[in-house]
Amino acid sequence: MTNAVYPPYPPILTQAEQEYLLTNLKDWSITHGLAVRPTSAYVAEDLDPARALATTAPVTLFPSLFPRSCFDQARAVSQAYSELYSAIAADEEWLGEIVKELLEIDDFIENLWKVHLAVKKEGYAQSLQLGLFRSDYMVHVSDSDSDSRLSVKQVEFNTIASSFGGLSSQVASLHRYLHSVDAYPEVTSLLINDASLQSSGSVPQLASGLAKAHRAYVKSDKPNRPACVLFLVQDVERNVFDQRHLEYTLNTDHGVRTFRLAFSRVLQDTSLGHDRKLIYTPPSLSGKQWEVSVVYFRAGYAPTEYNSQRDWDARRHIERSAAIKCPGILTHLAGSKKVQQVLATPHSPHLARFLHDKSAADKLLATFAPIYPLDESEAGLEARKLATDPQMAQKYVLKPQREGGGNNIYRSEIPGFLQSLPKTKWPAYILMEMIEPPTQGNAIFRNGEVQSGEVICELGVYGACLWRDKVENGVVKGRGVLENFEAGYLLRTKGAGSSEGGVAAGFGSVDSCCLLDL
Ligand code: ADP
Ligand code: MG
Numbered sequence: 001m002t003n004a005v006y007p008p009y010p011p012i013l014t015q016a017e018q019e020y021l022l023t024n025l026k027d028w029s030i031t032h033g034l035a036v037r038p039t040s041a042y043v044a045e046d047l048d049p050a051r052a053l054a055t056t057a058p059v060t061l062f063p064s065l066f067p068r069s070c071f072d073q074a075r076a077v078s079q080a081y082s083e084l085y086s087a088i089a090a091d092e093e094w095l096g097e098i099v100k101e102l103l104e105i106d107d108f109i110e111n112l113w114k115v116h117l118a119v120k121k122e123g124y125a126q127s128l129q130l131g132l133f134r135s136d137y138m139v140h141v142s143d144s145d146s147d148s149r150l151s152v153k154q155v156e157f158n159t160i161a162s163s164f165g166g167l168s169s170q171v172a173s174l175h176r177y178l179h180s181v182d183a184y185p186e187v188t189s190l191l192i193n194d195a196s197l198q199s200s201g202s203v204p205q206l207a208s209g210l211a212k213a214h215r216a217y218v219k220s221d222k223p224n225r226p227a228c229v230l231f232l233v234q235d236v237e238r239n240v241f242d243q244r245h246l247e248y249t250l251n252t253d254h255g256v257r258t259f260r261l262a263f264s265r266v267l268q269d270t271s272l273g274h275d276r277k278l279i280y281t282p283p284s285l286s287g288k289q290w291e292v293s294v295v296y297f298r299a300g301y302a303p304t305e306y307n308s309q310r311d312w313d314a315r316r317h318i319e320r321s322a323a324i325k326c327p328g329i330l331t332h333l334a335g336s337k338k339v340q341q342v343l344a345t346p347h348s349p350h351l352a353r354f355l356h357d358k359s360a361a362d363k364l365l366a367t368f369a370p371i372y373p374l375d376e377s378e379a380g381l382e383a384r385k386l387a388t389d390p391q392m393a394q395k396y397v398l399k400p401q402r403e404g405g406g407n408n409i410y411r412s413e414i415p416g417f418l419q420s421l422p423k424t425k426w427p428a429y430i431l432m433e434m435i436e437p438p439t440q441g442n443a444i445f446r447n448g449e450v451q452s453g454e455v456i457c458e459l460g461v462y463g464a465c466l467w468r469d470k471v472e473n474g475v476v477k478g479r480g481v482l483e484n485f486e487a488g489y490l491l492r493t494k495g496a497g498s499s500e501g502g503v504a505a506g507f508g509s510v511d512s513c514c515l516l517d518l
Pocket of ligand 2: 136156404405
């Protein structure tokens, strides 16, 4: 049934047509920074010891088809999602109750929470916070024949290091360019045309979010040194060009100075000055100093990045500082899968607490796929039955409180995995119904090779949100939203047979939407 959603696509190319398309794709991509550093499996480390090479990011040859109604639906809820998650991050009591359930069974969450408690004790030095969020969806096909046969269901909501905004704008431009130079055969013109190809404003919009936070800081905190935005990055970062697009736009369009700082160097290269202002001293610029307006986390979201107490000290150092954090630690915690589950468990009463506008809340509700706890609540016990039954488990995915890909357990592997785990650890996971998006044909160019076949797509919609926390007696109780706008989209596409979709994790590709009225 699901295979019939899309028309046959893409056309089969002659060898000459494919060569023409690929030559254009490769040259355009490198010229425009639609690029990544190669994996060592593709270019051996001894051939590129300085890690100076770049290669085309994994991309689809054709823009994938995507139902226009679903695209519109996902964009329409973007601001409400930012509203929701900023409200959760500003409701310490509610969030604390959820975190409490995880403390003893999840070290990482426990350590994040401890950082919050430590900073809370002396008082936060900054009440402004920036969220550059991304809400991810897949198309769900319902059995009913009604108008809403196709809708989007949310895979997850990212509150930290939401990546690929830089490359997403580029891949949409790439597909438009390929169309303009006739790389797509004439027969596709009913599908691929100027009206159906969808640009993504993610680069200008995400950069604008950072620039707005920077300006808000300059206005309210009156820096007495030049101010900069600090991109906090991983030591080895393949996806550096994705981040560079945002840096260059901040530089060119907003006149905002940016620096890149490896998470491992935070304590060496930054210090806290008067009023806990974060001072950055770049080792390359002989003693010159900048005051950090915004710390933009593109690192620090995975337990593997915290190898010693020093790494936790670095996280606390930043959280203590007066820089605006993107995100702050409560916002990071709000993005945990457990929060998503608490909101999306059928009949959950929680959404109404945060979204008072009933029609906005209903629109969000319609994007939730069923998610269950694995604790000893009624819903949890029911979920345990599903997860341990080899037949029933086929329809589910089991997720820990982690980000960044490669952590989930899928379908038939769930019962065996749970059996290998003490029951006391089960509540650290959530059980989510698999969304089964319709497949279509496409071809992915990755590591110099083309792979054609059936693919599935995941749409991400970015949102930028700047707010000011209200603190009463040392506890965060609510916030005032200063900016909230949708910030472009991302389409990621992977082989229909693969469970994970991470581009960086090595399973997927970046893509753009060719919208289709279905
Ligand atoms: P992470 O935080 O590691 O990115 P996700 O929840 O996004 O975790 O899961 C990783 C990938 O697994 C997704 O990009 C998607 O391809 C797949 N996936 C996760 N949940 C579902 C689901 N409910 N239905 C279908 N695929 C899913
Ligand atoms: Mg994800």
